[in-house]
Amino acid sequence: MADAPILLREQQYYEIKAVLARLRLDSSARLVFLIDKDGQQIAVQGDVGNLDTTSLASLAAGNVAATGGIAELLGEKEFPTLSHEGERESIHISVIGRLLLVVVFDERSSLGLVKLRSKQIARQLADLFEEVTRGDYDDLESTFSQITDEDIDSLFS
Amino acid sequence: MTFINYASREINCKIVYYGPGLCGKTTNLQHIFDSTAPQAKGKLISLATETDRTLFFDFMPLELGTVRGFKTRFHLYTVPGQVFYDASRKLILKGVDGVVFVADSQEERMDANIESLYNLEENLRAQGYDLIKLPYVLQLNKRDLPNIIPVEELKAELSRKGEPVVEAVASSGAGVFDTLKAVAKQVLTELRRS
Numbered sequence: 001m002a003d004a005p006i007l008l009r010e011q012q013y014y015e016i017k018a019v020l021a022r023l024r025l026d027s028s029a030r031l032v033f034l035i036d037k038d039g040q041q042i043a044v045q046g047d048v049g050n051l052d053t054t055s056l057a058s059l060a061a062g063n064v065a066a067t068g069g070i071a072e073l074l075g076e077k078e079f080p081t082l083s084h085e086g087e088r089e090s091i092h093i094s095v096i097g098r099l100l101l102v103v104v105f106d107e108r109s110s111l112g113l114v115k116l117r118s119k120q121i122a123r124q125l126a127d128l129f130e131e132v133t134r135g136d137y138d139d140l141e142s143t144f145s146q147i148t149d150e151d152i153d154s155l156f157s
Numbered sequence: 158m159t160f161i162n163y164a165s166r167e168i169n170c171k172i173v174y175y176g177p178g179l180c181g182k183t184t185n186l187q188h189i190f191d192s193t194a195p196q197a198k199g200k201l202i203s204l205a206t207e208t209d210r211t212l213f214f215d216f217m218p219l220e221l222g223t224v225r226g227f228k229t230r231f232h233l234y235t236v237p238g239q240v241f242y243d244a245s246r247k248l249i250l251k252g253v254d255g256v257v258f259v260a261d262s263q264e265e266r267m268d269a270n271i272e273s274l275y276n277l278e279e280n281l282r283a284q285g286y287d288l289i290k291l292p293y294v295l296q297l298n299k300r301d302l303p304n305i306i307p308v309e310e311l312k313a314e315l316s317r318k319g320e321p322v323v324e325a326v327a328s329s330g331a332g333v334f335d336t337l338k339a340v341a342k343q344v345l346t347e348l349r350r351s
Contacts, residue, residue: 003158003252005351013164038252039216039232040160040169054199054218058232062204062213065248143225147349149342155221155229156338 007135013043016128019121020045027117028109033102034125037061060093060102083111094118096126158252159348167228170344171252175277176259177269178238181298181327183215185259186233188330189337190217211237214249231341247280255292255340260315262297262305274315292343293320296336301326
């Protein structure tokens with residue numbers, strides 16, 4: 001069967017958002033994302049505008065997965081950070097366990113600063129997410145055990 | 158894996174379309190993309206070669222509606238079908254909630270179907286999954302072509318566990334949404350059970 005679902009509760013979500021907001025400020029970044037290695041977006045902080053954040057999350061995870069595959073071929077466990085620098089916009093990705101911390105920044109910041117600040121909050125994010133994955137499934141049981149076949153069919157009507 | 162966000166009231170699930178090269182995986186996604194209202198979908202991302210063969214994956218997010226107050230979003234992925242892209246296929250299966258195997262019904266593609274299905278089972282095992290326990294649909298695609306194998310014969314060879322089998326012509330859209338519905342239903346039923 002598939003892996004157990006991840007449940008992100010409201011309080012945990014806002015705690016994570018607060019950490020991302022702090023990182024965004026401290027690193028003068030445009031956007032900060034937390035996604036999981038499967039490409040699911042967990043939280044985002046910053047000026048999203050028209051950016052397709054769902055696609056960005058999926059592609060960032062694909063990028064990390066591909067470079068992780070290369071690392072393995074080279075006998076490395078993984079490459080813990082990835083950076084891509086463009087003419088105006090740049091991106092820095094840190095691998096924190098099963099999380100990916102993605103920072104999008106422009107000329108108002110620098111790769112060195114983003115790397116430093118990302119490293120400084122990595123532990124905190126890892127601890128917060130560990131709580132998320134340790135969560136019990138009572139809520140899940142009460143909310144989703146009531147899903148009926150009609151509920152599911154109605155999605156396709 | 159299914160990701161449930163209580164703050165944004167969203168359920169996110171991952172469905173992967175698997176199958177041999179040129180069986181119609183991308184065509185399935187393209188049809189879903191073309192037939193869905195703009196507000197229900199994101200971009201269709203295709204990481205393809207210059208000749209439009211899938212290089213890494215295709216991806217599109219699809220919002221189906223609300224269940225028990227939660228928006229249900231399905232992240233649809235295809236894998237590259239060509240044999241030598243196996244490393245990429247393995248990566249894309251990570252965190253999968255449901256699989257669609259798109260079989261090519263043409264006689265000359267039978268061996269490719271068998272090889273790809275074997276490869277799916279092997280790659281799932283490598284990620285710690287068991288096809289028998291995973292939400293799964295077998296789609297028999299290209300039913301409009303002249304040189305196709307009868308449905309019963311394909312089922313006998315490719316069916317693994319009494320999974321839903323859907324006949325399809327992905328290029329015209331026939332069977333595409335039936336396939337998606339069959340796998341989505343199993344994923345949500347699994348969530349109910351968990």
